Amino acid sequence: MVLGLTPLQPGCTPNEALRRVAWLLERGRAGSYRVQAFRRAADVIAGMPQSELASAIGSGALTDLPGLGPATAGVVTEAARGELPAYLQSLQDKAAESLAPGGEHLYQLVVGDLHSHSDWSDGGAPITEMVLAAVELGQDWLALTDHSPRLKIARGLSAARLREQLVVVDGINQSLGERFRLLRGIEVDILEDGTLDQEPALLDELDVVTASVHSKLRAPRDVMTARMLGAVRNPRVNVLGHATGQLVEGSRGQRPPSQFDAAAVFSACAETGVAVEINSRPERCDPPDELIRLAEERGCLFAINSDAHAPGQLDMKAYGCERATRLGIPADRIVTTWAADRVLEWARAGR
Ligand SMILES: [Zn+2]
Numbered sequence: 261m262v263l264g265l266t267p268l269q270p271g272c273t274p275n276e277a278l279r280r281v282a283w284l285l286e287r288g289r290a291g292s293y294r295v296q297a298f299r300r301a302a303d304v305i306a307g308m309p310q311s312e313l314a315s316a317i318g319s320g321a322l323t324d325l326p327g328l329g330p331a332t333a334g335v336v337t338e339a340a341r342g343e344l345p346a347y348l349q350s351l352q353d354k355a356a357e358s359l360a361p362g363g364e365h366l367y368q369l370v371v372g373d374l375h376s377h378s379d380w381s382d383g384g385a386p387i388t389e390m391v392l393a394a395v396e397l398g399q400d401w402l403a404l405t406d407h408s409p410r411l412k413i414a415r416g417l418s419a420a421r422l423r424e425q426l427v428v429v430d431g432i433n434q435s436l437g438e439r440f441r442l443l444r445g446i447e448v449d450i451l452e453d454g455t456l457d458q459e460p461a462l463l464d465e466l467d468v469v470t471a472s473v474h475s476k477l478r479a480p481r482d483v484m485t486a487r488m489l490g491a492v493r494n495p496r497v498n499v500l501g502h503a504t505g506q507l508v509e510g511s512r513g514q515r516p517p518s519q520f521d522a523a524a525v526f527s528a529c530a531e532t533g534v535a536v537e538i539n540s541r542p543e544r545c546d547p548p549d550e551l552i553r554l555a556e557e558r559g560c561l562f563a564i565n566s567d568a569h570a571p572g573q574l575d576m577k578a579y580g581c582e583r584a585t586r587l588g589i590p591a592d593r594i595v596t597t598w599a600a601d602r603v604l605e606w607a608r609a610g611r
């Protein structure tokens with residue numbers, strides 16, 4: 261199995277073509293308005309009877325439909341003729357290159373992801389869309405890690421909503437069979453006192469817990485160190501998410517890394533078996549290189565995660581792969597290269 265997206269061929273349906281265009285735009289970090297235009301168009305035509313769609317294509321009246329413009333109508337028309345739409349072709353040609361040259365070998369080994377969001381919190385897509393994208397990428401497993409209650413801005417899940425979500429996740433797993441596994445997870449906030457923002461008994465029911473700091477990032481060094489140590493030493497935690505909280509580019513601007521005793525925190529991670537996340541999002545690029553080196557020296561495990569909030573962003577793990585390769589992190593120390601069963605065993609071991 262080769263990981264990465266298999267290009268669509270002539271003969272794909274208009275719906276497949278539109279969705280793939282959206283996916284590729286998202287992967288290339290196009291604006292969400294542009295991406296959504298293609299997904300909306302896909303939804304519109306999916307809801308139409310075949311005969312109606314055929315007659316709209318035949319009479320050139322596609323752009324009269326709500327949600328379809330010249331670009332989306334062009335893709336539909338060309339796909340309906342049995343051609344590979346030119347716009348899709350150009351995007352696929354671009355996507356033949358890795359997002360981050362240098363990390364290709366490791367990319368082929370990363371079969372899972374311990375950090376992703378759905379529209380249950382601040383993600384842009386339903387859970388099933390995220391799963392489908394991970395399957396199309398050739399991954400074997402994905403952890404769904406929506407936010408916890410205190411992160412209101414991201415519509416963090418209350419205990420009741422998380423319980424509801426777990427039922428949905430179980431249903432998806434039943435329908436997937438052996439081919440793919442959706443892990444029951446959370447990105448839980450590390451609260452100011454180092455405790456976790458979710459009921460302990462509910463955390464116990466999850467397969468994996470990624471814990472991250474999202475508030476008071478400018479706290480004094482000793483305060484932040486104690487806070488992070490509290491989380492890392494909590495036996496329920498498996499992954500330390502975006503350790504410094506830094507932002508290096510993008511629409512949210514820049515944010516300096518938070519200050520903490522990284523040697524102490526990473527030593528604790530190594531002792532407790534908590535994986536240090538290599539957050540692949542280009543605007544985060546977290547932890548910075550020198551801290552990844554330090555974590556490596558301390559003997560930590562790592563998790564190359566996408567932190568995807570939309571299907572196309574799952575491929576951003578390529579950036580994390582490039583960084584880990586450049587910094588010489590051995591693949592077997594990266595838990596997202598492991599099979600799902602091994603990950604589950606590791607995640608339960610510390611509890
Ligand atoms: Zn986060």
Ligand SMILES: [Zn+2]
Pocket residue numbers: 375376377447567
């Ligand atoms: Zn996240």
